[in-house]
Amino acid sequence: MNPEAALVLSVHAARRHSSMIEAAGLSKNYGRTRAVDGLNFEVRSGVVTGFLGPNGSGKSTTMRMVLGLDRPTAGTVTVDGRHYHDLKWPLREVGALLEANAIHPGRSARNHLLGLAHSNAIPPVRVDEVLGLVGLDAVSGRKAGKFSLGMSQRLGIASALLGDPGVLLFDEPVNGLDPEGILWVRTLLQSLAAEGRTVFVSSHLMSEMALTATDLVVIGRGRLIADTTVDDFINSNTEATVLVRSPEVDRLAGVLTSIGASVAHGGNGSLLVTKAFPAVIGDAAHTAGIALHELTPQQASLEQVFMDLTSDAVDFHGGRPRTADEVPS
Amino acid sequence: MTTATLSLPPTGAGRAGIRHAIRSEWTKLRSVRSTWIALAVVVVAGIGLSALVSNIEAGRWAGLGPADRAQFDPVRFSQTGVFISQFVVGVIGALIVTSEYSTGSIRTTLASMPRRTTVLAAKGMVIAAVIFVVTELTAFISFFVSQAVLTAHGGKALPAGSSIVTQVRSSVIPVVTVTDSGAFRAVFLCGVYLTLLTLIAVGIGFALRHTAGAISLYVGLLLVIPLVIQILPSSISGSIEKFLPSNLGLAMVVVTTRKTDFAGVLLTPWAATVLLALYAVGVVVLGAWALLRRDA
Numbered sequence: 001m002n003p004e005a006a007l008v009l010s011v012h013a014a015r016r017h018s019s020m021i022e023a024a025g026l027s028k029n030y031g032r033t034r035a036v037d038g039l040n041f042e043v044r045s046g047v048v049t050g051f052l053g054p055n056g057s058g059k060s061t062t063m064r065m066v067l068g069l070d071r072p073t074a075g076t077v078t079v080d081g082r083h084y085h086d087l088k089w090p091l092r093e094v095g096a097l098l099e100a101n102a103i104h105p106g107r108s109a110r111n112h113l114l115g116l117a118h119s120n121a122i123p124p125v126r127v128d129e130v131l132g133l134v135g136l137d138a139v140s141g142r143k144a145g146k147f148s149l150g151m152s153q154r155l156g157i158a159s160a161l162l163g164d165p166g167v168l169l170f171d172e173p174v175n176g177l178d179p180e181g182i183l184w185v186r187t188l189l190q191s192l193a194a195e196g197r198t199v200f201v202s203s204h205l206m207s208e209m210a211l212t213a214t215d216l217v218v219i220g221r222g223r224l225i226a227d228t229t230v231d232d233f234i235n236s237n238t239e240a241t242v243l244v245r246s247p248e249v250d251r252l253a254g255v256l257t258s259i260g261a262s263v264a265h266g267g268n269g270s271l272l273v274t275k276a277f278p279a280v281i282g283d284a285a286h287t288a289g290i291a292l293h294e295l296t297p298q299q300a301s302l303e304q305v306f307m308d309l310t311s312d313a314v315d316f317h318g319g320r321p322r323t324a325d326e327v328p329s
Numbered sequence: 330m331t332t333a334t335l336s337l338p339p340t341g342a343g344r345a346g347i348r349h350a351i352r353s354e355w356t357k358l359r360s361v362r363s364t365w366i367a368l369a370v371v372v373v374a375g376i377g378l379s380a381l382v383s384n385i386e387a388g389r390w391a392g393l394g395p396a397d398r399a400q401f402d403p404v405r406f407s408q409t410g411v412f413i414s415q416f417v418v419g420v421i422g423a424l425i426v427t428s429e430y431s432t433g434s435i436r437t438t439l440a441s442m443p444r445r446t447t448v449l450a451a452k453g454m455v456i457a458a459v460i461f462v463v464t465e466l467t468a469f470i471s472f473f474v475s476q477a478v479l480t481a482h483g484g485k486a487l488p489a490g491s492s493i494v495t496q497v498r499s500s501v502i503p504v505v506t507v508t509d510s511g512a513f514r515a516v517f518l519c520g521v522y523l524t525l526l527t528l529i530a531v532g533i534g535f536a537l538r539h540t541a542g543a544i545s546l547y548v549g550l551l552l553v554i555p556l557v558i559q560i561l562p563s564s565i566s567g568s569i570e571k572f573l574p575s576n577l578g579l580a581m582v583v584v585t586t587r588k589t590d591f592a593g594v595l596l597t598p599w600a601a602t603v604l605l606a607l608y609a610v611g612v613v614v615l616g617a618w619a620l621l622r623r624d625a
Binding site (some may be wrong): 064067068069070071084085087088089090091094096098099101102103104105106107108111112114115116118119120121159 | 343344345349350352353354355356357360361362363428429432433434436437438439440441442443444624625
């Protein structure tokens with residue numbers, strides 16, 4: 001993100017406080033398939049909240065229900081305590097990026113945004129501002145159908161920001177972006193949150209959320225798996241593991257086992273040790289006169305934690321064909 | 330870019346409503362090229378085809394027998410383009426809805442205006458207004474061009490109050506002025522016919538959501554169902570035919586004072602107009618029901 005954009009966005013910092021998305025018992029059936037199953041969560045303002053789940057786990061369906069596009073089978077979801085339907089100026093209160101390519105291919109980027117702006121009495125000058133913000137000002141007259149996926153994503157983000165809303169929903173915003181674009185989105189999301197906005201971002205990329213989000217809502221097969229923070233999510237779901245390398249691996253393994261640690265051979269003369277802090281391992285090796293070549297605490301990746309946690313809730317295990325009435329969301 | 334320009338007007342008063350939705354729909358409609366191409370086809374086909382047919386009919390006048398001369402309707406020749414235009418306006422009407430569903434932009438539209446009937450009303454009002462203006466202009470220009478063509482072939486206006494007998498016995502090609510009985514009404518109702526058809530297409534678009542399905546159904550209503558009904562025994566078809574949209578259109582644009590062969594076969598122009606309007610209301614209500622009931 002360019003510095004100017006950061007400046008512009010910061011104008012409204014501190015004017016937002018408690019914008020919040022709240023789901024209570026939120027459920028959605030498609031035919032006999034339960035796409036979303038009794039979700040309860042809150043998305044608070046001021047931080048980026050990641051909405052994680054495997055493909056088909058109900059993330060997009062949930063987001064559509066927040067926006068009043070899909071009607072819940074049961075339960076409610078509100079924005080600032082109100083149903084979406086009751087918002088007076090929806091685009092000024094909630095901005096959303098659902099599908100990047102959901103734009104008439106024959107319409108220019110500028111006209112697309114202009115049509116949206118008129119619907120909520122947003123002055124046309126704001127259209128040019130958001131085009132500049134996402135870096136599309138040079139191609140604003142070009143037909144959206146000629147845009148790359150990355151440019152479409154930027155246009156979708158521009159439409160979400162159009163009304164300068166306090167609540168923002170992004171469905172897989174980094175899809176199709178190059179590394180530079182991903183970094184740009186990450187920075188943008190964090191600066192939007194830092195201004196006090198509510199930022200709710202869905203992704204199936206756990207590694208991306210580890211870098212972007214503070215809070216996490218994790219779902220699998222439509223059910224809530226965790227409503228927590230990124231840090232807690234990793235810590236509470238992993239045992240601290242330490243990677244140790246030594247020329248005397250076998251003797252070291254015996255020593256560590258004798259002090260109560262669990263030891264697994266990691267290959268290439270390495271051990272993966274749990275139930276012992278790095279300092280304890282180092283001291284034990286020193287006492288036994290064993291040289292250490294490496295002693296590294298391992299942080300389990302969010303990806304790995306996520307895989308472990310949702311392995312029961314993934315819809316697409318190899319070999320299990322989906323039944324005909326399962327609707328992808 | 331300065332920070333000051335970012336401020337949006339306060340949102341305290343009012344709410345997004347039909348006025349905003351109309352501006353939004355108008356912006357969307359005018360910002361795709363297909364709209365302008367379709368409207369150009371309506372104008373060019375309307376005027377061009379009407380002039381062409383008037384020219385052909387004028388050339389045939391001298392060789393026509395009494396029965397054919399009785400059917401010689403200078404007003405209807407001038408509106409021949411309606412046959413093409415009715416399909417073009419149907420495609421526009423369906424596309425402004427179904428293209429939003431095919432691209433997924435309907436979700437953006439409904440997120441910007443969650444009260445869905447407002448979206449439908451705005452779409453219908455904008456497209457109806459545009460089609461009405463364009464088709465009325467086209468209808469009247471076609472009328473004057475066609476009468477000019479007939480006049481160029483030696484045609485003359487018949488005396489006021491002329492009957493069908495006068496027309497059959499006339500040695501010169503009859504030309505109609507817009508003040509002749511029924512002429513203004515017939516030309517004016519061309520635009521009304523096409524506008525109501527557009528709204529029917531909008532309603533079908535909301536009901537079906539798919540471009541191909543919506544256009545197929547629309548064309549089916551105008552072309553296929555009349556053919557099917559013609560196959561039925563005339564005792565049945567005769568009582569149904571006059572209620573078909575295409576025959577309502579015919580009833581609206583025929584100058585009945587000069588014609589006899591449609592008497593009893595077609596409804597009166599205003600009855601046809603009212604019935605077609607009721608059809609349009611019915612289809613739009615059906616579309617609204619689908620829009621409200623189904624997930625976007």
